[in-house]
Amino acid sequence: MVTLFLVLSLLTVLSALCVVFTRNLIYSVLSLIVCFFAIAGHYVLLKASFLAVIQVIVYAGAIMVLFLFMLMLMNLNKKAEASKPFSLKVVAVGVCLLVLVALVSIVFLSAPRVCFAPLAPVSGSVSALGPLLFNEYAIPFELTSILFLSAVAGVVMIGSYGKKAKKQ
């Protein structure tokens, strides 16, 4: 269990670093996929099999396919890479450091409440999640679905706007 956790953590961190440091965008996307798989592995270790499978379907299976799709269409290479001004780089590093501080402080401030022990196998199953989502967390769940619906509507609007402009 512990060795599995260590191997998965190593894989997660290494692939995440690879995403940032590799120059080739396709490799970057592929290492992000590896990273998502490692995170799904962590979910399996925590007995949250539903979450693990959803992680693979949604992130590795759908979103990253779209990413790869886009990169292939754009056909980026090293020559086409735009060089950014130095000031922009400084700002980017600063923002990233702020996000890092925020994330680390969340972990340390909420330490007593985070549970690292594997939960009972039932808690991560669909039959346990369903009632929880539709009873206790019904309102946040419905709000999220409205958010998604508005995103879909936005996409349709942007898509049809382009079509109209072309016709005129």
Next chain:
Amino acid sequence: MLFWIEKISLVVLVFCVTLVIAMYATLAERKFAAFFQDRIGPDRAGPFGLLQPLADGIKFFFKEEFIPANADRFLFVLGPCLSMIAACMTTAVIPWGHDIVIFGQTMALQIADLNVGVLYLAGVVSLGVYGIMIGGWASNNKYSVLSAIRASSQMISYELAMGLALIALVMHTGSLSLREIVQAQHGGHWNVFFQPLGFLLFLICSFAEANRVPFDLAECETELVGGYHTEYSSMKLGFYLFAEYINMFIASAVMSALYFGGYHFPGLYHIGLSDNSAALVGVGVFFLKIAAFMFFFIWIRWTLPRFRYDQLMRLGWKILLPLAIANMIFTGFLSLLLG
């Protein structure tokens, strides 16, 4: 210890059976193609051409392994490997038969009974496209990249309808475990009778996900030379072609398990067999159903022409997806009213 021996032997057995069936599916395809076109087909190697797949395999291994000069070498090799791995992974959750009792030990004829089996299927199917995308891109060939893009957009479009058809099925059976879904269908209560539209949608989407005619636009030879495997030779090409047949086998197995009762057949418990032999007969029946579906795949390939790309997208988004949503809502209302 015994658990591991049991599981490992089952994994090896399932793997071998899958490969052998995929091998002979190529022969079946060529034989049936010949039949539909009023030819004889391969008949030189062995009696009735039965050794033809072996001859093909040997030929694949002895062909020159060629990697184009400007191809990304690592990804070029990774592509066919991913295709093969994704094709084989699905076999893990398919229940092949009833439990068998050997030397007092109960042995389940299923590698892993996941409580999210149906979702696992959807997940692995969605990964299948990576092999094609990566291989097509790494070849550094315009036709291959076009094919990779076609394959990915096709997969994403048809995955949606497939997922919604699966959701309706899950609403009907009330379980995500493939084993429970199959067990709920005993006594002729096959899901296809309760979910006819869902089955039709799933069938069409399986054709699309397996990249078979009429949905094989990714390797449409009249437009794209050979599509994503234009630059491939030797066993790497063999892997891509083989993965297609494995996908066909798996799709047939999934359809038989989800909609056609899996290893059940009418009268299974009335012919008075012992438990073990009944289970073995069940396995045989399951493989018969799979063979029937595989014949259907081949039949369609040699009788229907290929879609045009815009027709494919229109079918996926404007016909299948609304039908799948309607089917899901209808199933929901029915199970509320009756349940």
